[in-house]
Amino acid sequence: MNVHGQKNKALKETLRDIEREIKKCRKCELWRTKTNYVPGEGKESARVVFIGEAPGREEDKQGRPFVGSAGKLLDELLEGIGLSREDVFIGNVLKCRPPKNRDPKPEEIDACSPYLIRQLDIIKPDVIVCLGRHSASFIFDFFNLPFRGISRERGNIKKVKAWNKDVYVIPVYHPAAALYRPPLKDTLIEDFRKIGSLLETKKNNPTLVDFGFE
Numbered sequence: 001m002n003v004h005g006q007k008n009k010a011l012k013e014t015l016r017d018i019e020r021e022i023k024k025c026r027k028c029e030l031w032r033t034k035t036n037y038v039p040g041e042g043k044e045s046a047r048v049v050f051i052g053e054a055p056g057r058e059e060d061k062q063g064r065p066f067v068g069s070a071g072k073l074l075d076e077l078l079e080g081i082g083l084s085r086e087d088v089f090i091g092n093v094l095k096c097r098p099p100k101n102r103d104p105k106p107e108e109i110d111a112c113s114p115y116l117i118r119q120l121d122i123i124k125p126d127v128i129v130c131l132g133r134h135s136a137s138f139i140f141d142f143f144n145l146p147f148r149g150i151s152r153e154r155g156n157i158k159k160v161k162a163w164n165k166d167v168y169v170i171p172v173y174h175p176a177a178a179l180y181r182p183p184l185k186d187t188l189i190e191d192f193r194k195i196g197s198l199l200e201t202k203k204n205n206p207t208l209v210d211f212g213f214e
């Protein structure tokens with residue numbers, strides 16, 4: 001309580017606080033070319049967080065993550081395991097679109113990724129799903145896991161310690177990759193099933209003794 005008898009909320013950062021900060025960000029040059037910042041969206045209490053690379057054209061236009069064609073596939077994959085956007089948090093390593101959808105530059109990742117880490121620190125998810133190689137390589141690096149490339153790591157669940165609990169990291173192909181190479185869609189469906197089982201298993205059996213983790 002403060003002197004006015006109000007609860008002291010100042011110490012606990014919220015997703016809204018970070019969003020407000022992102023919307024004023026000039027930590028790298030991408031703010032100059034973007035249309036809208038895309039901070040990410042979803043529940044503060046989400047058990048699972050999906051992390052993409054950076055906003056594309058449609059996301060830049062709308063200021064929302066995964067609302068273009070890759071997003072439609074993501075919605076479908078979520079639905080396939082009984083989840084909807086309302087159940088999860090969806091964000092990106094970069095909050096602004098790189099021009100012409102080029103790859104993120106290391107200095108952009110360095111400048112922007114602290115926002116993602118702060119978002120994760122608030123949500124404290126049980127499961128982190130890395131959508132594509134840029135996201136996976138960043139998250140693996142963050143948790144000091146060796147990254148051997150997306151085609152070798154996809155579908156392999158890693159257990160890390162964070163927020164005083166076991167957290168599961170699973171990299172999958174980026175949904176956009178399956179739009180260019182349709183056979184990858186089956187692999188994505190298979191990997192999303194693992195995410196579904198992981199969440200179920202975590203609910204029923206928090207020790208996850210019967211899962212083969214690396």
Ligand code: URA
Pocket residue numbers: 052053054055056059064065066067068070071092176
């Ligand atoms: N691709 C991404 O990595 N993120 C988005 O938000 C949309 C497409």
